[in-house]
Amino acid sequence: xxxxxxxxxxxxxxxxxxxxxxxxxxxxxxxxxxxxxxxxxxxxxxxxxxxxxxxxxxxxxxxxxxxxxxxxxxxxxxxxxxxxxxxxxxxxxxxxxxxxxxxxxxxxxx
Amino acid sequence: xxxxxxxxxxxxxxxxxxxxxxxxxxxxxxxxxxxxxxxxxxxxxxxxxxxxxxxxxxxxxxxxxxxxxxxxxxxxxxxxxxxxxxxxxxxxxxxxxxxxxxxxxxxxxxxxxxxx
Numbered sequence: 377x378x379x380x381x382x383x384x385x386x387x388x389x390x391x392x393x394x395x396x397x398x399x400x401x402x403x404x405x406x407x408x409x410x411x412x413x414x415x416x417x418x419x420x421x422x423x424x425x426x427x428x429x430x431x432x433x434x435x436x437x438x439x440x441x442x443x444x445x446x447x448x449x450x451x452x453x454x455x456x457x458x459x460x461x462x463x464x465x466x467x468x469x470x471x472x473x474x475x476x477x478x479x480x481x482x483x484x485x486x
Numbered sequence: 487x488x489x490x491x492x493x494x495x496x497x498x499x500x501x502x503x504x505x506x507x508x509x510x511x512x513x514x515x516x517x518x519x520x521x522x523x524x525x526x527x528x529x530x531x532x533x534x535x536x537x538x539x540x541x542x543x544x545x546x547x548x549x550x551x552x553x554x555x556x557x558x559x560x561x562x563x564x565x566x567x568x569x570x571x572x573x574x575x576x577x578x579x580x581x582x583x584x585x586x587x588x589x590x591x592x593x594x595x596x597x598x599x600x601x602x
Contacts, residue, residue, distance in 0.1 A: 410528055412530070414591070417532040417545070418522055418529075418530040418531055418532040419522075419530050420529075420530075421527065421528040421529045421530070424528055462591070464593070466593070473495065473595055473596075474577075474579070474595050474596045475595055476581075476592070476593035478488070478590060478592060479590065479591070481588075
């Protein structure tokens with residue numbers, strides 16, 4: 377069965393902490409892995425990863441994919457209260473299939 | 487975990503025809519479901535919020551007469567693209583909110599619509 381599992385489901389940290397969010401997957405014919413940040417309305421696209429070992433970076437956020445171990449991590453350094461959101465991982469596979477994880481709810485306290 | 491399904495997973499239709507996409511929450515009741523459209527570069531746009539038993543709330547710029555949403559039961563919402571045109575070709579994704587698990591939103595696998 378194809379699945380995408382995110383962990384932890386929720387996380388509470390204080391400003392300045394560094395967090396690592398995990399996304400593991402089991403799908404057939406993997407194509408790409410996507411990270412989104414959902415605050416209010418639509419999830420905001422963060423990264424798309426297709427190759428193992430190549431880190432994608434945007435400011436304090438970075439992500440990397442391990443296609444051998446079938447997982448990706450999203451790192452956020454020096455967290456701020458504005459980072460509080462649900463972070464979603466989605467995997468594209470086969471020709472047209474897409475599956476989202478349940479998300480990690482991150483709360484950053486002042 | 488909670489599962490949301492969409493049907494069909496892909497559809498090809500002729501310009502001018504209407505297409506219905508179903509979104510079902512399989513093991514929980516969802517009073518609220520959301521419809522998104524995915525654009526190039528992976529961005530998602532919220533089209534509308536579907537509330538069971540009442541009219542959907544459409545986002546600004548989304549034509550409610552073109553994208554008909556019906557949420558007739560606690561487990562089913564439908565999106566009908568009426569008089570589809572090639573520019574409606576996109577990936578449509580729904581999500582359902584599970585109030586029993588802290589309002590977690592579970593996303594469906596999406597439906598690829600291609601209008602010829």
